[in-house]
Amino acid sequence: MQRSTRVSMSMVAARAGVSGQTVSRVANDSPKVDPETRARVEQAMAELGYRPNRAARALRTGRSQTLGLVAQTLATVGNSRMLQAVAESAASRGYALTVLTLGPDADIAEAFDRLRDQGVDGAIVLNEATALARDAASAGLRLVVVDSPPDDRFAVIGTDHAAGARAATEHLLAAGHRTVHHLAGPAGPFAAAERERGWREALAAAGLETPRVARGDWSAASGFDLARRMPTERVTAIFAANDQMALGALRALAEIGRRVPDDVAVVGFDDIADAAQFTPPLTTVRQDFDALGDQAVSRLVSWIEGEHPADLLLAPRLITRASA
Structure with missing residues (x-):
């Protein structure tokens, strides 16, 4: 059985038309290589399937990569x-x-x-x-x-979670809702606290009182349970701390006969891959x-x-x- 040949620095150097030292510098991300030469060496590495020796690099640089x-x-x-x-x-x-x-x-x-x-x-x-x-x-x-x-x-x-939450809340208020209820995330995570802060700030800026927070655990099940327990006759707009909780809220509202968005508008946060496939497709805040x-x-x-x-x-x- 024929063994595959390990690609060496010298083979890369020959393909790229440079010295072995130049290949070493490129492999170790040295700034002492001009962009055109670096691109030529990297192309040669890709063509030959060269993989730098991680253990050897660690010995040379003192870093494990x-x-x-x-x-x-x-x-x-x-x-x-x-x-x-x-x-x-x-x-x-x-x-x-x-x-x-x-x-x-x-x-x-x-x-x-x-x-x-x-x-x-x-x-x-x-x-x-x-x-x-x-x-x-x-x-x-x-x-x-x-x-x-x-x-x-x-x-x-x-x-900027607070800015995203403000935008979501302001969007709902601009549509004519008298207030916005919040399905919040858990008490610990920074992102949940910032989304709650942005919601509160948007309501305060509009001169509105803040409804009681309904706190969940990021899951669709918690969004469903919280939305089922809301005083639905007084709730016309919901900002959920993430898309999973919004999904649970959509199911709860459907089960109690509240139409979205005609009776209750719902906005989520994250823009997960399936958010556009919810029923109805979910308005949400996208983070990259x-x-x-x-x-x-x-x-x-x-x-x-x-x-x-x-x-x-x-x-x-x-x-x-x-x-x-």
């Missing part, structure tokens, strides 16, 4: 989409990814110690684990946290998970390479469909 991702759970749509985006962005930059899920009773300090023991160059922390990250003994580990208040111990990237994942990785890699990144807040966008 591995990032960590920390999440309380990957069961939520937002976290699973973030994982996909982070994994793709990390791979495109030549980094491997180690994923750590905490569960409800995790020892956060021990979890970050495990990441350090595995030699990751830095880690991305997703929304529900944000508060835990602030309490972690994370000295020596570069962190980019998704959805968090500013903190000197790590870089922050996120969606692909951009969030890519920017989180970009900032972490920049930090690993010596440049402390600035915090970044991405603007969401209201997507108007038939439910409101």
Whole structure:
């Protein structure tokens, strides 16, 4: 049986018409290569199927070329989409990814110690684990946290959830509704609190009293239960903290004979892949998970390479469909 030939740096150098040192610099992301030469070397690598030796690179650079991702759970749509985006962005930059899920009773300090023991160059922390990250003994580990208040111990990237919630609430008020009821997310996550804050601010700016919050757990089942218990004869507009809760509310309203949007208008948040297929198609606030994942990785890699990144807040966008 014939063995496949391992592609070497010298083979790439010959294909690209450059020196072996130039190939090494490209493989190690050195800035000392002009863009035209870099493109030629990268094309030769792709054509030959060259894969840099990660272990050898780690010895040369003192870096493992591995990032960590920390999440309380990957069961939520937002976290699973973030994982996909982070994994793709990390791979495109030549980094491997180690994923750590905490569960409800995790020892956060021990979890970050495990990441350090595995030699990751830095880690991305997703929304529900944000508060835990602030309490972690994370000295020596570069962190980019998704959805968090500013903190000197790590870089922050996120969606402007409050702005998205204000836009959703203002859209419903502009349609003539006297107030807007809120199916809120759980009390802990930063994103849920910011969406609730934006809803409250929009009502206050319109001079309206704030209805009592109905708090769920991000699931469609909780949206269904909460909407069933609302005083439906007085509710004409609902802003749900995410699309799953909005989906549950749509089912509840259908079961009690309330038409959407004629009797009750409903707006969600996230714009999940199936939101346009709800009955009726869901008006919602879109956050760009692909951009969030890519920017989180970009900032972490920049930090690993010596440049402390600035915090970044991405603007969401209201997507108007038939439910409101």
